[in-house]
Amino acid sequence: MNLAVIGVGYVGLVTGACLADVGNHVSCMDRDAGKIARLERGDIPIFEPGLDEVVRRNATGGRLTFTTDMARAVCDADIIFIAVGTPPAEDGSADVGRVLEAAMEAVRYIDRDVVLVVKSTVPVGTCDRVRDAVQALLRTMRSPWKVTVASNPEFLKEGSAIDDFQRPDRIVVGTYDTASLTLLRALYSPYNRNHDRLIAMDVRSSEFTKYAANAMLATRISLMNELARLAEKVGADIEEVRRGAGADPRIGHHFLYAGVGYGGSCLPKDVSALSRLAADNDEPLDLLAGVQRVNERQKHLLFEKVGKVLGDLSGRTIAVWGLAFKPNTDDIRDAPSLVLIRELLAAGARVRAYDPVAAPGVAAVIKDPDLALVGSARDACLGADVLVVVTEWREFKSPDFRWLAKTLNQPAIFDGRNIYDANYVQECGLRYFGVGRGETVIEAAVVPVTA
């Protein structure tokens, strides 16, 4: 099929590249000329494992092209995907302005009947708005073409986006008519062969499903983070609790990790947008308000812990491992690391931070002479008092603890992701502070620090 993808970000680029990889011809359009120029040179603007290979293969094969020109992008297209951003507006709702704008601009240039698929995450009712606006435009233009709108939210995760797209748990499609459902079913058939993963529904339910899923995920994390705080107080280890509770198949082991709060471009903004939608419809979601509150508080946890142990942070040097909001991405949108670093700097500390890929993003948003973004995990620890682990990149999982014990001035690790064995770390000569891992461990480990 001939496809156009409008908005070439984490979702648009993965969608375009993967759909080209199964034989479609995909034209990817973005209004960011710098991004398109890089893509045309074969330079992938985001870090996403495996993406560069799929993009190169399909660009070389002539199935994947990039442009800033909407007319070029949509000519010949049977299906147009809208994958532009839907960032939070001031009141917490999702700003769907770019979606409407992109849809209207695309429709101006169509040269056949098309299905216009909204892939961006949008509040319930947005596809109705897009449909109405587009129909009005077609009437004004006296266009001979028919545009059918459909909803097809994306569930991929950054860091495993290619695999998630190619082997989806489910493909949710919301349509107003059977013809567009038939077309989308055909488009997704390569991912749907052995097991029917396509879940067809009405458009509003499809839009809602995306928010419900992210709200559910955020709720699990906030509940675990809240339980972790209590576990610490009552002398339990949240890691043991996670293993025990998660063994119940109704609960499951996935997405049950206590940590430094959820970040990224989606869970925070989608929970906030859903809360806004609920309030606007006089059905406030009390539970989600708590989920958000817990998450905001959790982002301060590491700073509080470091302060509790070191006391006055002024003049201290803190090593930070991990800046991206999660491993295997360079995305720092709403990353807990930013909250921690800003708090440390405000308290007068110096920060030496390392991330395998996300440092340039942080350098662009925090410009402070007391923040050094260094080239390796070891380098971050040189001259540092303590080490704080914020993102669980694989390369941080098994460090040389004895080297750390010798190198850090006040040998202590604050493990924001509970990736280390507390006993072993302590045996190696470091104090250990995890998340929700027992007040007894913490109490025993805390020793006064001399300046």
Ligand SMILES: NC(=O)C1=CN([C@@H]2O[C@H](COP(=O)(O)OP(=O)(O)OC[C@H]3O[C@@H](n4cnc5c(N)ncnc54)[C@H](O)[C@@H]3O)[C@@H](O)[C@H]2O)C=CC1
């Ligand atoms: N990042 C993720 O993992 C996921 C994101 N989503 C949703 O997908 C949507 C896109 O998210 P991302 O890919 O992360 O965003 P992004 O910010 O990485 O990319 C959006 C792209 O759209 C372009 N754009 C904006 N307005 C445009 C317009 N009028 N015409 C042409 N291009 C335009 C921007 O220049 C940018 O390159 C959002 O609604 C998000 O909630 C859904 C699932 C996963």
Ligand SMILES: O=C(O)[C@H]1O[C@H](OP(=O)(O)OP(=O)(O)OC[C@H]2O[C@@H](n3ccc(=O)[nH]c3=O)[C@H](O)[C@@H]2O)[C@H](O)[C@@H](O)[C@@H]1O
């Ligand atoms: O709508 C979206 O954009 C996407 O949002 C999330 O994907 P993503 O933000 O890429 O990353 P996640 O793996 O969900 O992690 C989100 C945050 O939660 C944190 N997290 C995750 C899992 C966990 O057990 N504990 C925990 O603290 C991560 O560290 C990270 O900060 C969802 O998982 C995707 O299904 C969805 O498509």
